[in-house]
Amino acid sequence: MLNGMIQGEAVATKEIMIQPNVPRFVRMGDKSQITARIFNTGTETVKGTARMELIDPETDKTVYKEAKQVTIDAGGTSGVTFGYSPSVGHTLLICRISVSGKDFSDGEQHYLPVLPDRERVTVTVPFTQNGPGVKTIDISKLIPVKDGQTKLTVEYTDNPAWMMVQALPVIASPNAENAIDRMAAVYANTVAASIMGGSPKIKAAIARWNMESGSETSMMSAMKKNGELRDIVLAETPWVADADNEDEQKRQIADLLDGAQIESRTVSTVRKLIDTQNSDGSWGWCPGMRGNPYVTVTTVQMYARMKAMTGNEAGCGAMMDKAFKYMDGEIVRLVSDMKKAESNGVEQSFPGMMPLQYLYSMAISDRKPSNAARSACDYLIALLKKDIASQSIYAKALTAIILARHGETAKSREYVRSLKEYTVYNEETGRYYDTRRASYSWCDYKIPAQVAAIEAIKAVTPADGKTIGEMRRWLLQQKRTQAWDTPINSVNAVYAFLFDNTNALSAGTETVLAIDGKRLETPGATAGLGYVKTAVTNPRGTELTATKTSEGTSWGAVYVQYMQKTPEVSATGSGIKVKREIIPSGTDGKKTVKELSVGDRVTVRITVEASRDFDFVQITDRRAACMEPVNRLSGYRNGAYISPKDNSTNYYIDMLPKGTWVIEDVYYIDRAGTYETGTCAAACVYAPEYRATEKSQTVNVK
Known part of the structure; x- marks a missing residue:
């Protein structure tokens, strides 16, 4: 059988070709420049006419045209630039650019979206009411636009x-x-x-x-x-x-x-x-693995908490007897090693979370250590009593409970006093920890530390209902902006909030919502929550009032939506602040957005300031038509999922902890003219009442 291979290359070309550089979009009010390159692959210089036509695709009528004479050297390239300022009445155009002359012609056409010079603005005011009172919001200040349609939406939850x-x-x-x-x-x-x-x-x-x-x-x-x-x-x-x-x-x-x-x-x-379960009472990470004290004590701690909370062993009693016996042996070995080190002159401090979890589990399940482990436990408790300064909030809370169960009343109160001293208080959000000592978890923020502190304060100073109530208020406010998708910490938080507190679920008198004293008509409230939402178009009035007569926490939000010219949109923020800077690269601060040149690189720096922990935050950074992203691919980068679009870049952040965060992206300046960037907005998708807007900027490119 005979065979062979032929390899060749085919190139489709014309002597004169034009390649337009059409922007992804233009915005009304922009003074845009649309460029094209003309290639002459022939051996002679040619002259011709370059044309740009903008055509309405619905009517096929030309709405703008421009022609320029061009000369292209043999084997050379020539550039041509057309100017265009979009007019009202067109949202999409066909941009047709061609070149023609004696014995030649070439052209391309592309769709050119035209964005309006107005944006839909959403201004929000979230609010909270703790106990009876009247909340007044001046809605006239939220509506700077006097003409056009305005929509006012009010939502309210009587019993969150x-x-x-x-x-x-x-x-x-x-x-x-x-x-x-x-x-x-x-x-x-x-x-x-x-x-x-x-x-x-x-x-x-x-x-x-x-x-x-x-x-x-x-x-x-x-x-x-x-x-x-x-x-x-x-x-x-x-x-x-x-x-x-x-x-x-x-x-x-x-x-x-x-x-x-x-x-x-x-x-x-x-x-x-x-x-x-292994024969010695331990568990490994997965079936068949060697027993691990950290896996075992974590399992034991969940059992001990479950029994303490519900009085129900769920059929785990005999299994956990073996597990506690295994942990007794581990603690004996650990303390034996510590004592040997101590005899060699090494000062000992409490050795970490595993023995603390063990002592805590023993304490809340009212278990006594085995005879062999009793002296080891006494040794560890003696270390706990003098180790208050270095412990985290979570560890202090567990320690307070351990000491209280061992009769160390004065010392446990000292720990609880320290727990309270580290708290800060805010009327809206309650009492919480704003310190690095309250350990932060990437999936649960500071909720486990708060729950442990509530448990310790209830166990040691149960009469301090005021502090406990304020700390529960913080838990409730966290649920307002977070999904809580970790089952263990979710159920712990719910238990900490509801245990001995089911009166918080009692229905009170419905809160009255009114504008200038006229009651708003609302649909029927949902069961339990008492949630209502109502909307008013072009509201007549200046003040919204929420009159609450019941105890407990209620909250709501006001949303005002209207259309406004992009350059006139003001910066706003509720719970979130956003700031955007456009920084020319490599100019040591000598250039501004008012004096850029084609080919420059700029860094867009977005600074977000969060007043609390948020889940699911989206940042929408609208951009000028002259800016082209260097990285055009979507994907996870720098802690966010980044999705570049034609006229904006979206940043999706799963979890945004309280604090200040900076995101940067790099763009090329690809055409001359004057352009508006549009606004930059950040919002919590889980709780849309928390949002911020940064005003538009004007970019001048030479």
Whole structure:
């Protein structure tokens, strides 16, 4: 059989070719320049006419045209520039650029979007009411535009404490086949079911939520509500799955009404835990692995908390007896090593979280250490009593509980006093920790430290209801802006809020919303939450009032939406602040956005200041038509998912902790003219009442 190969190359070319550089878009009011390069591949100099036509695709009529004479040297390239300032009445044009002369012609056409010189502005005012009172908001200051249509939306939640009930996790099956995840499923389901079983009103409210109908229900993810009050479409964000997961979590709350189903799941999971426990009472990270004291003590701690909270062992008693015995041996070995080091002159301090978790688990489950471990425990407790200065808030809270259970009343009160001294107070958000000693978790912020502190204060100074109430208020405010998708910490937070506090779920008198004294008509409030939302077009009035007569925390938000010319939009911020700087690269600050040149690189620096911890924050940075992103690919970079679009770049941040954060991106300046950037906006998608806008800038390019 004969075969062969022929390799060749074909090039399709014309002697005269034109290559336009059409912008991705133009904005009304811009003084744009549209350029093209003309190539002469022939051996003779040619002359011709370059033309640009802008055509309305709906009518096929030419709305603008310009022609210029050009000369292109043999084998050379020539450039041609056309000017264009968009006019009112066109949102999309066909940009046709051609060159023609004796015996030659070439051309291309592209669609050219024309953006309006006006933007929809959303100004928000979130507010909180703690106890009876009247909240007054001057809505006249929120509407700088006197002509055109204005929409005022007011939403109000009379009793957001019910959001805690909606946060109850229901784990149908463990996330992974390891001891910690299996015990987490038992723990979360048992505690959640206990909370449910202790309050008939919770059962009744969940049953009513399941019967709700309409476009927005109580069982819907917060990210799927209020779509008309956001600048985004949820389907275009990376958070569709997160919203679906929250939907599913809320729907599964109804499973807690089925005690038999929860019991069946728990028994099955406990059986797997028993089967994978090693003969010495330990668990490894995964079945078949060597026993690990850190895995074992974490599993033991969840069991101890579950039993202390609910009085229910969930069939784990015998298994945990073996686990505690294993931990006794580990503690004896640890203390033996410490004492040897101490005898060699090495000063000892408390050795970390594992023995602290062990002592805490023993304390809250009222267990006594084995005879062999008793002296080791005494040694560790002696170290705890003198180690107050170096401990984190979380460790201090556990220590206070341990010392209280061992009769060290004065010392435990000293620890609790220290816990309180580290707190800060804000009337709206309550009492919380704004210190590095309150350990921060990438997935739970400072919630575990807050929950542990509440537990310690309740255990040692139960009469201090004021501090406990203020700290619970902070937990509730965190749920306002966070999804809470970690089951263990979610159920701990819900328990810390609701234990001995179910009166927070009691319905009070409905808050009255009014504009200039005239009551707003609102639809029926949702069960439990008392949530209402109403909208008014072109409101007549200057003051919105919310008159609250009930105890507890309520909150709401005012949204004002209107169209305004882009250069006139002012900077605003509620809970979030955003600042944008356009910095020319390599000029040592000698250039500004008023004196750029084609080919320059600029860095856009966006600084976001968050007043609290937020989940799901989107930043939309609109840009000038002369700016082309250096990195055009979407992807995760520098802690955010970055998605460049034709006229903006979107940044999606899963978790934005309290503080100041900086994001930077680099752009080329690819054409001369005068352009508006448009605004830059940052908003919490989970709680859209928290948002900020940075005003537009004018960019001049020579």
